[in-house]
Amino acid sequence: MKQFSSIVIRIFIIAFSVYSYADTEVMPAPDFTLKSNSGSNIRLAEQRGNVVMLNFWASWCAPCRQEMPHLNALSQQYSALGFNLMGINVDEDPQAANRAINNLKVAFPVLFDSDSRIAELFSVDAMPTTIIIDKDGNIRHWHRGYQAGYEDSYAEQVAQLIRE
Amino acid sequence: MKKIITLLFILQLLALSACSVKPWVKPYHRAKLANEVMQYDRDPISDGYIHHVRQARESARGAEGAGGGGCGCN
Amino acid sequence: MVATKNISFIYRYFSLTLLLSASNLLYAVVLPEERADAMYHRYDGGGMVIDGPSILVRKNIAEKYSIAANYYIDSVSSASIDVLTSGASEYTEERIESSLDFTYLEDKSLINIGYTTSQENDYEASSFRIDFSQDFFGDMSTLSMGFSQGNDDITQTDNENFSEKLERRHYRIGLAQILTRHLIANINYESIIDEGYLQNPYRFILVNTGTAYNVEAERYPNTRNSDAVSLKLSYHLPWSAAIKSRLGYFTDSWGIKSQSIELDYSQQLNKRWLVDLRIRQYQQGEADFYANAFDIDSALQTFVGRDKELSEYSSFSVGLGASYEWTFNHRIEKARVNFQVDYMLFDYDNFHEVTSETTASFGIGNEPLYSFNAYALRLFFSIWY
Numbered sequence: 001m002k003q004f005s006s007i008v009i010r011i012f013i014i015a016f017s018v019y020s021y022a023d024t025e026v027m028p029a030p031d032f033t034l035k036s037n038s039g040s041n042i043r044l045a046e047q048r049g050n051v052v053m054l055n056f057w058a059s060w061c062a063p064c065r066q067e068m069p070h071l072n073a074l075s076q077q078y079s080a081l082g083f084n085l086m087g088i089n090v091d092e093d094p095q096a097a098n099r100a101i102n103n104l105k106v107a108f109p110v111l112f113d114s115d116s117r118i119a120e121l122f123s124v125d126a127m128p129t130t131i132i133i134d135k136d137g138n139i140r141h142w143h144r145g146y147q148a149g150y151e152d153s154y155a156e157q158v159a160q161l162i163r164e
Numbered sequence: 165m166k167k168i169i170t171l172l173f174i175l176q177l178l179a180l181s182a183c184s185v186k187p188w189v190k191p192y193h194r195a196k197l198a199n200e201v202m203q204y205d206r207d208p209i210s211d212g213y214i215h216h217v218r219q220a221r222e223s224a225r226g227a228e229g230a231g232g233g234g235c236g237c238n
Numbered sequence: 239m240v241a242t243k244n245i246s247f248i249y250r251y252f253s254l255t256l257l258l259s260a261s262n263l264l265y266a267v268v269l270p271e272e273r274a275d276a277m278y279h280r281y282d283g284g285g286m287v288i289d290g291p292s293i294l295v296r297k298n299i300a301e302k303y304s305i306a307a308n309y310y311i312d313s314v315s316s317a318s319i320d321v322l323t324s325g326a327s328e329y330t331e332e333r334i335e336s337s338l339d340f341t342y343l344e345d346k347s348l349i350n351i352g353y354t355t356s357q358e359n360d361y362e363a364s365s366f367r368i369d370f371s372q373d374f375f376g377d378m379s380t381l382s383m384g385f386s387q388g389n390d391d392i393t394q395t396d397n398e399n400f401s402e403k404l405e406r407r408h409y410r411i412g413l414a415q416i417l418t419r420h421l422i423a424n425i426n427y428e429s430i431i432d433e434g435y436l437q438n439p440y441r442f443i444l445v446n447t448g449t450a451y452n453v454e455a456e457r458y459p460n461t462r463n464s465d466a467v468s469l470k471l472s473y474h475l476p477w478s479a480a481i482k483s484r485l486g487y488f489t490d491s492w493g494i495k496s497q498s499i500e501l502d503y504s505q506q507l508n509k510r511w512l513v514d515l516r517i518r519q520y521q522q523g524e525a526d527f528y529a530n531a532f533d534i535d536s537a538l539q540t541f542v543g544r545d546k547e548l549s550e551y552s553s554f555s556v557g558l559g560a561s562y563e564w565t566f567n568h569r570i571e572k573a574r575v576n577f578q579v580d581y582m583l584f585d586y587d588n589f590h591e592v593t594s595e596t597t598a599s600f601g602i603g604n605e606p607l608y609s610f611n612a613y614a615l616r617l618f619f620s621i622w623y
Contacts, residue, residue: 003166060198062268066301090192103567119192125376127191147345148301187376193419196474201504201512202422204470204482209275209294209308210578210616217281217614221584223522223547224488224496226408226428226466 026138029054029131032118034088034111037101042086042111045137051078051161052133053085053154056113056124059100060091063146064128068104070151074158075108081162082135088113090127130154134161267348267373267380269304269341272296275620283582283612285317292618304341310334319546319608320441322593333358346373363390365406380414394439402435424470432462443544444531444592446603451531451592456543458527464490479505488522494548496522514559514578521552530590531603546608549589555582571622579615 029052033043044052055071057064075085087110091097094114101110113119122131126144132154134140141157143150189197196202205211219225273296280289290311298304312335317328339352348371355364365388372381388406412426437458445452468486475481486498500518507513525548527541536542559578566572586608590596596605 056192058192058195060195062271092195103571116190116192119190124190124192125187127194129191145345187378189378189416189419191377194416196420197416197422199474199478199480199506201478201480201506202472202474202482204472204484204502206504207275207576207618207620208270209277209292209620210576210618213277213279213292213616214578214580214614217580218520221547221553222496222520223490223492223494223525224466224486224498224520226410226430226464226488227412227426227468227486228428 026140028137029133029139030121032121034113034118036086037098037110037112042109044133047084047133048137049135050082050084051135051158053083053158054088054122054131054133055085056088056090056119056122056127056129056131058090058127059096061127065100065104067128067130067146067150068106070154072105072107074151074154077155078158078162079108083158083162086111088118090114090116090119132157132161134164267343267346267371267377269298269301269343269348270296270306271622272298272304273620273622275618277616277618279614279616281612281614284584284610285319285321286612287315288312302343304339304343306337306339306341308335308337310336319591319593319610323444324440324442325594331358333361346377347371360393360395361390363388365389367408369410378416382410382412382414384408384410390434392435392439397439400439402439404432404434404436406433407431420474422472424468424472426466426468426470428466430462430464430466432464434460436460436462437543438545441543441545443529443537443542445537446531446533448602450602451597454537454542456545457541458543459492459541462490462492464488477505479503492548493526494522494524496520509565510563512561512563514557516555516557516580518555518557519552520554522550524548524550524588528588530588530592546586546589549586551584551586551589553582553584555580557581569623573619573621575617575619577615577617579613581611581613583609583611585609 029044031043031045033041036042053074055064055067057067059065071085071087075083079085085108087106087108089097089100089110090113091100092114094112097110097112097114100106111118122129128146130141130143130146130150131139132141132143140161141153143153200206215228273294275292275294277292277294278289279292281287290313292308292310294306294308296304296306312333313330314332315328315330321328333356335354335356337352337354339350341348341350350367350369352367353364354367356362365386367384367386369382369384373379374381386406386408388404388408390404390406392400392402392404394400408428408430410426410428412424414422414424416422437456441456442453443456445454466486466488468484470482470484472480472482480503482502482504484498484500484502486496486500488494488496498518498520500516502514502516504512504514525543527539528543528545528548529536530544530549532539532542557578557580559576561574561576563572563574589608590605591608592605600606
């Protein structure tokens with residue numbers, strides 16, 4: 001009996017460790033402040049009350065560049081309804097970042113995270129990474145990479161969070 | 165019985181440790197790897213040609229290509 | 239005298255490589271960039287001049303599909319050592335090749351299928367290929383696997399009755415691994431199996447009778463199995479440059495073993511200029527059935543051949559290149575003009591320069607070893623859109 005229960009306990013430990021690896025709880029987004037391309041500092045916590053989308057990207061990341069026109073459209077569509085789309089650029093070279101912002105005609109604020117401090121804070125594990133945060137500052141959606149059609153999910157999720 | 169327990173114990177450790185060997189070069193640290201100077205076949209039209217010039221004169225053939233390890237995006 | 243046409247044969251087994259090394263499999267599971275290139279290529283050496291155009295166009299659709307097409311011509315004028323040995327006069331010919339590739343991207347997997355066909359007046363080759371790449375382990379590793387099948391029809395210009403076939407199969411597997419923020423390693427293995435007519439109907443062997451050379455037809459095995467493995471390392475230096483190395487090892491069922499080592503340096507000088515420098519050393523051992531000249535007894539062995547490509551030799555090459563870039567702010571994003579040239583030295587250890595002149599001057603069996611220099615250049619213009 002003792003041996004049997006120890007086996008059962010071990011199975012439970014394995015099962016739970018795998019289960020808790022999958023993030024099922026709603027987490028508040030960590031707060032941070034970064035300088036933006038307009039020159040001013042922007043703090044995440046001050047965006048409460050709006051739906052916030054953070055898009056981690058870099059000039060050298062091809063899918064990030066492909067995604068940009070879709071993000072521009074998304075920002076245009078929803079920003080008047082309480083939606084803040086902010087790009088977080090992780091280029092080490094600010095010149096490369098600015099060149100990319102111009103080439104891609106980025107129509108929303110871009111924050112500079114050149115030492116990847118905020119990327120690490122969020123444990124970004126894919127490029128691009130798109131995080132959607134609700135009006136209370138909780139992370140509700142997390143998208144890794146960019147594939148054709150993702151922009152439709154973004155629009156749906158943003159619209160739904162605006163309505164909340 | 166003892167063997168089964170030991171096996172389960174080892175599997176449990178493996179399961180936990182496998183979860184902890186994470187990719188050590190973060191996606192946002194791959195700028196240099198994405199630089200085109202790192203690519204062998206930066207211009208396929210030209211590199212294909214030089215492979216062809218060599219293959220036409222050498223007995224060796226094969227194992228030329230298939231890259232990877234670029235920006236790590238997506 | 240038999241008109242010798244060896245050039246066609248040296249372009250036989252290549253048709254796969256042009257698009258195989260295409261960027262499809264380069265950027266760990268991202269669609270290759272949309273671009274168009276127009277190139278002039280030229281090879282000059284060893285009595286041969288081969289030049290011509292090459293055009294490559296790639297278009298991507300819906301960020302999921304990519305199509306590429308290539309059209310390539312080799313115009314050959316050859317008075318190579320094989321032509322001189324046979325006493326024939328210089329010949330010219332043309333080879334035209336076209337390829338089409340389709341690539342499909344789904345999440346972390348990439349599939350490419352392609353078809354290539356090549357024609358010249360006595361050789362038709364076609365091949366089909368399929369390649370698959372998969373990213374895993376946080377995109378730090380990319381596994382690739384591929385298969386190609388080629389089918390060739392071989393004829394002879396002055397012999398209507400001659401018709402042969404060759405079937406070629408390639409199996410390849412590779413792994414690209416990001417090691418550090420600055421270093422990527424790549425290991426590749428390829429197994430090639432050829433079955434069919436592997437020799438050259440225009441080439442012959444020399445049999446040294448003591449006083450003169452007799453010529454006889456070559457006899458090659460009708461199968462050839464080969465294994466090739468390569469290791470590549472790409473290291474990004476502290477400035478905008480990279481040093482790349484490639485080690486290659488090859489062995490086959492004909493007894494040939496070869497090794498190669500290559501070092502490349504590429505640097506972005508500024509926003510417009512990109513330069514390359516490379517050196518390469520290749521050496522191979524001979525095939526079991528190869529001899530520059532057989533004697534009356536050894537000429538009776540099962541397989542005999544005199545192709546210098548099967549001999550023991552080494553080659554050393556240096557190359558350099560430069561490209562100049564323009565960037566634009568409209569549909570065409572950027573354009574480049576690019577010049578690359580490689581200068582090669584070939585030194586044969588057991589293939590001799592046998593012509594009526596050398597045999598007369600040096601005596602039969604004492605002709606000098608053959609060596610030659612050549613350059614291969616490419617000048618191309620590319621646009622990205």
